Amino acid sequence: MPNGCKPPQANATDPALDLVPFLDAVRTNCHISDARHAGDYTLCIYLLKMREYFRWEKAIPYGEPLPQAELADWLTQRESQWDALEARAFEPVPVDGTCYDPFDSAAINNAINSKGYIYSSGYGRNMKPVFFLGELEKQEQQGSYSLLVSGRELARDLAAPPAMSRDKTIFVRRESLRRMLWEKVEEWRWNKPDNAMKTALEYFDFDTDADNSLDALTDTTLDTVILHEIGEVKAGEILGPAWQDMLVTLGNCRAEIMSRAVRDHLADALSTLPGLVKQADPAALHFYMAHLSGMSKELFPQLVSAYEIWSVTGELREIEQLIDRAANHWQTLTENILAIFKREQTACQKALIREIESHTL
Numbered sequence: 001m002p003n004g005c006k007p008p009q010a011n012a013t014d015p016a017l018d019l020v021p022f023l024d025a026v027r028t029n030c031h032i033s034d035a036r037h038a039g040d041y042t043l044c045i046y047l048l049k050m051r052e053y054f055r056w057e058k059a060i061p062y063g064e065p066l067p068q069a070e071l072a073d074w075l076t077q078r079e080s081q082w083d084a085l086e087a088r089a090f091e092p093v094p095v096d097g098t099c100y101d102p103f104d105s106a107a108i109n110n111a112i113n114s115k116g117y118i119y120s121s122g123y124g125r126n127m128k129p130v131f132f133l134g135e136l137e138k139q140e141q142q143g144s145y146s147l148l149v150s151g152r153e154l155a156r157d158l159a160a161p162p163a164m165s166r167d168k169t170i171f172v173r174r175e176s177l178r179r180m181l182w183e184k185v186e187e188w189r190w191n192k193p194d195n196a197m198k199t200a201l202e203y204f205d206f207d208t209d210a211d212n213s214l215d216a217l218t219d220t221t222l223d224t225v226i227l228h229e230i231g232e233v234k235a236g237e238i239l240g241p242a243w244q245d246m247l248v249t250l251g252n253c254r255a256e257i258m259s260r261a262v263r264d265h266l267a268d269a270l271s272t273l274p275g276l277v278k279q280a281d282p283a284a285l286h287f288y289m290a291h292l293s294g295m296s297k298e299l300f301p302q303l304v305s306a307y308e309i310w311s312v313t314g315e316l317r318e319i320e321q322l323i324d325r326a327a328n329h330w331q332t333l334t335e336n337i338l339a340i341f342k343r344e345q346t347a348c349q350k351a352l353i354r355e356i357e358s359h360t361l
Helices: 015-040 043-057 068-085 105-115 174-191 196-201 210-239 242-250 254-279 282-291 294-299 301-313 317-347 349-357
Strands: 093-095 098-100 117-123 129-142 145-155 163-166 169-173
Touching (some): 015 129, 043 068, 043 174, 105 117, 117 145, 117 163, 145 174, 145 210, 169 210, 196 282, 196 301, 210 242, 210 254, 210 282, 254 294, 294 301, 317 349
Parallel strands (some): 145 169
16 A cells, blocks of 8 residues: 555445545645646636636636635635645545555546546646546447546546546546636637637527526537547557657647647547538537637648638538548658657757648648
8 A cells, every 4th residue: 555545444334435535635636736837827827727716616606706805815825735735746546445546547447436436637738737536427438438427526626628538548527628618608708709609609599598508518519529539549549658758858848739739630630520520510510610729720721721611601521521631641740740759859849840830731
């Protein structure tokens, strides 16, 4: 048993009591990760994320104003808590008297899925450790992929990605996805630009029925998220562990951001775009384009053009014809990126940027 592991007491037979030490360990690891990486954000982004985190932790409904005095006190207390935890090692996770490495998601899920819970851990942007515990909403096998979908979240950190994949297991967090979508809707409402988000929102009634519209939007987007994560698994099978080793070495830099965008395009060409074309759901396709980052659009202008043609004509042919070509293009580029990294190691950043910029599609 790893040092520091605190398993449940022998007389704790109630499943809720059995969960307490586990929940405490996961929440502590979330705080340790935040303590180490909160400085990665700009001040503006940090404050926005902390406001959202406070809303989640205090269960304040969307649209309800935040109590500013309470928020300020909470922020001071949380930062003080992080100061005390920053140097701590991540805690092992106890379940039913057995302690697990916090990054051993497969073993932990084997122990808790039957209890109605889902756990995930891994590395997000800037290689920030991400931990999560929620109530298991859905579990199924899709071919060689295991899909776990969570509902209510019990433990999370400042970064709350709606989905991630490890090996051949896909984790999707409905509550985080719903929250992210609400933020996207609110962001669009500030200036109401005439863009893909405007068109997508026309399929829902946010003006008079926001809650039900948000649920419907979440359901629509959930399918797209799953398609993308299946693509991530397929991309991982092609690229192997060397890709993750490269990202760890690169750290937070332009070459890392660009490389991630290239891999996202590979995953989408392998799964997301074919799935969206097959579904032929206009709201889903508009939202997919609305969520593409500026970097992603810059690297894939032909997709933007094909989308604009479809928006006007309703004809998917341009997107369909682009998919196979895109899959070959992005796979070749990811393989070239890995070759450059293998050859130049830590001195590869400029070469990677040149390679990516010269191979847009």
